[in-house]
Amino acid sequence: xxxxxxxxxFPQPTRNxxxxxxxxxxxxxxxxxxxxxxxxTMKMGEVRGRGQLMxxxxxxxxxxxxxxxxxxxxKHPELVKGLWPLIGNSVFSANGQDWExxxxxxxxxxxxxxxxxxxPMMVGAVDAxxxxxxxxxxxxxxxxDPMMTHVAADIIFRTLFSQTLxxxxxxxxxxxxxxxxxxxxxxxxxxLYGLPNRWFARRSERPAQAIRNVFRPIVEERFTAFHxxxxxxxxxxxxxxxxxxxxxxxxxFTLRQVMDQVATIFLAGHExxxxxxxxxxxxxxxxxxxxxxxxxxxxxxxxDAPLSAAMLKxxxxxxxxxxxxxxxxxPLAFFPREVPCPMQMRDKNLEPGAMLVVAPxxxxxxxxxxxCPHSFDPDRFDDPANAExxxxxxxxxxxxxxxxxxxxFAQQEVMTVIxxxxxxxxxxxxxxxxPEPISRLTVRPRKGMMLRFEAIS
Ligand code: HEM
Numbered sequence: 001x002x003x004x005x006x007x008x009x010f011p012q013p014t015r016n017x018x019x020x021x022x023x024x025x026x027x028x029x030x031x032x033x034x035x036x037x038x039x040x041t042m043k044m045g046e047v048r049g050r051g052q053l054m055x056x057x058x059x060x061x062x063x064x065x066x067x068x069x070x071x072x073x074x075k076h077p078e079l080v081k082g083l084w085p086l087i088g089n090s091v092f093s094a095n096g097q098d099w100e101x102x103x104x105x106x107x108x109x110x111x112x113x114x115x116x117x118x119x120p121m122m123v124g125a126v127d128a129x130x131x132x133x134x135x136x137x138x139x140x141x142x143x144x145d146p147m148m149t150h151v152a153a154d155i156i157f158r159t160l161f162s163q164t165l166x167x168x169x170x171x172x173x174x175x176x177x178x179x180x181x182x183x184x185x186x187x188x189x190x191x192l193y194g195l196p197n198r199w200f201a202r203r204s205e206r207p208a209q210a211i212r213n214v215f216r217p218i219v220e221e222r223f224t225a226f227h228x229x230x231x232x233x234x235x236x237x238x239x240x241x242x243x244x245x246x247x248x249x250x251x252x253f254t255l256r257q258v259m260d261q262v263a264t265i266f267l268a269g270h271e272x273x274x275x276x277x278x279x280x281x282x283x284x285x286x287x288x289x290x291x292x293x294x295x296x297x298x299x300x301x302x303x304d305a306p307l308s309a310a311m312l313k314x315x316x317x318x319x320x321x322x323x324x325x326x327x328x329x330x331p332l333a334f335f336p337r338e339v340p341c342p343m344q345m346r347d348k349n350l351e352p353g354a355m356l357v358v359a360p361x362x363x364x365x366x367x368x369x370x371x372c373p374h375s376f377d378p379d380r381f382d383d384p385a386n387a388e389x390x391x392x393x394x395x396x397x398x399x400x401x402x403x404x405x406x407x408x409f410a411q412q413e414v415m416t417v418i419x420x421x422x423x424x425x426x427x428x429x430x431x432x433x434x435p436e437p438i439s440r441l442t443v444r445p446r447k448g449m450m451l452r453f454e455a456i457s
Pocket of ligand 1 (some may be wrong): 276
């Protein structure tokens with residue numbers, strides 16, 4: 001007999017549209033809480049707020065058109081504005097030709113995320129994480145949410161700067177990013193409703209600076225050394241960014257520009273992965289039979305040997321857990337783009353300047369695309385009947401020219417965490433604990449993630 005599928009928590013959509021005021025109060029904490037039943041199945045939706053007109057494109061050919069359109073559909077100014085204190089003008093937020101030039105300049109840096117090259121840094125950071133768990137009182141449940149930030153931030157720290165990240169700086173980052181998300185979410189909500197938001201926008205600058213201050217001294221020292229003609233001590237992402245040249249003018253990035261790119265790669269490179277790790281371990285903790293199968297696979301492929309990139313390639317079950325986690329909890333749940341000029345989509349005449357949203361959260365949970373869309377079923381990715389949907393209706397890393405540059409890196413680090421944890425511990429959820437997913441900049445559990453780690457003897 002097959003085990004019944006587990007359906008993890010998500011905000012229950014209501015059948016009827018709510019009043020604008022009610023939507024405002026519900027949305028104050030999280031975007032995914034304002035959705036209603038039809039949001040998941042509609043082909044294209046329209047929301048007319050006081051401050052913003054928004055279209056939501058769910059139909060698969062529309063999703064494809066928008067994402068593959070790349071620079072034709074720029075990132076929406078609301079997103080750019082919200083992220084500005086943290087990442088400024090960088091490869092994530094830029095548009096048009098500016099983006100093309102920035103992308104050409106940062107591309108060589110991504111050679112340092114090559115999978116075999118980065119694997120030792122991932123294994124080092126994951127071993128340090130396991131040591132931290134080992135050192136804790138495991139008779140009690142552990143809140144793994146900040147710990148996942150630490151391991152993911154440590155991995156990207158090692159790759160960016162050739163140094164490890166200690167607990168103190170990791171805690172600053174986790175807390176400051178949580179604060180930043182809250183404040184910038186509130187600022188965006190107010191903007192959408194055409195209400196004044198200066199207080200929240202200004203307040204979000206402080207946590208953004210706290211995060212940037214964690215790596216500012218490292219960037220400043222290396223930048224100054226390079227421009228003084230010193231031989232670089234490290235060959236890593238930071239060095240590559242400092243040495244990059246503009247494809248037309250040949251100019252290097254300024255210090256401010258390097259800081260913006262570093263902040264982007266640091267943030268894009270750990271917050272999303274940390275979210276995925278947290279949800280993956282939670283889903284496993286709820287499903288002992290899926291844990292057992294994953295563990296058996298890890299033991300067959302790797303035994304007790306240190307994990308390698310080649311071993312991960314042979315771990316199909318672990319890879320499916322990674323994919324299914326991203327289907328259910330895509331860290332970036334919505335991609336807000338801008339309508340560039342008057343155009344027709346389905347029966348709608350889109351107004352230029354309006355927000356055009358592509359939403360993995362909706363498309364990946366649409367019952368027309370996936371059977372039992374809210375249930376955790378990693379095996380669905382092995383079913384040939386789902387192959388087309390896996391190509392079309394699974395896009396947590398986006399698609400087209402603006403696809404995530406770190407997708408392979410993220411897959412490898414999350415799989416390393418899953419494999420390493422399964423090999424050492426049996427996971428379970430703290431009795432009575434039920435996480436609540438909320439979506440601001442990323443999808444995170446509202447009040448942490450309380451799991452138990454029982455050592456496998
Ligand atoms: C599970 C982990 C990750 C997820 C789900 C994810 C998702 C995404 C998505 C959806 C985008 C496009 C956003 C949009 O179009 O609005 C993106 C862009 C980007 N990601 Fe990731 N990402 C992850 C990990 C990483 C890592 C590990 C790195 C770096 C090592 C990275 C670096 C970037 C950069 C630089 C961009 C901007 C690309 C461009 O516009 O040219 N991401 N990511």
